[in-house]
Amino acid sequence: MGQRLVALAHNDADFQLVAARESANHPRLGQDAGTTAGIGPIGLPIGPHLPDEADVVIDFSTPEGTVEIVDACLSRGWPLVLATTGLSAEQQQHVLSAAEKIPLLWAPNMSLAVNLLMKLSSIAARALKDHSSGVDVEIIERHHRFKEDAPSGTALRFGEIIAAEMGQTRQQHGRSGRPGPRPRDEIGYHALRVGDNPGEHTIVFGMLGETIELVVRATNRDCYAQGALAAARFLAGRPPGRYGIEDVLGL
DSSP: OHHHHHHHHHTOTTOOOOOEEOOTTOTTTTSBHHHHTTSOOOSOBEESSOOSOOSOEEEOSOHHHHHHHHHHHHHHTOOEEEOOOOOOHHHHHHHHHHTTTSEEEEOSOOOHHHHHHHHHHHHHHHHHTTOTTOOEEEEEEEEOTTOOSSSOHHHHHHHHHHHHHHOOOEEEEOOOSOOOSOOTTEEEEEEEEOTTOOOEEEEEEEETTEEEEEEEEOSSTHHHHHHHHHHHHHHTTOOSEEEOHHHHHTO
């Protein structure tokens, strides 16, 4: 993601890259960020520190790295676009509290298409919640073999949105053996890890006699980088507070 952010931001007249930050033990420290991103030298070395001045920071990292970035943005008053998932409850609370002092846009998925599908899922859940035959909701997600958390943060967010409308109170992560009839207050999650899949989510609303499936697929990671850049463009200059991609989309 860092490589694609560098490549796309460098070619966008709205942006000027002022830092490409990595962890202090990263093997590519000191290398030119543009060369690493495959676009040739741009005169910006990869380093472990943030610059003295910036209009907005974009973070795709690890939970531990995110906490460091949040603290740095708080100390400098910088807006932060955050896309990291897998944070503990304590880390999440730390991130959310930052919105009291800085503009914070935190989304588990920066794809504009994914966030539009979240809105459509909310509309579908609201419309179907009183369906006479009942509605079974299953969320299927596919990602590359290197992804560390499961289900994806995006899948869990889809579940939160739907449960807020339909009232499900339990999560079922996969099934095996003889679990018995499916409870009505359950959302099922199924995580597939295959090859280099950059991300795919299917939301299934199953009823007696008919089924609705909402599907969004990424074919490469540029959709996430473009969404993060759109979020950065939106967030720069905003007052402190928590924002979402729905604000970027005007939903």
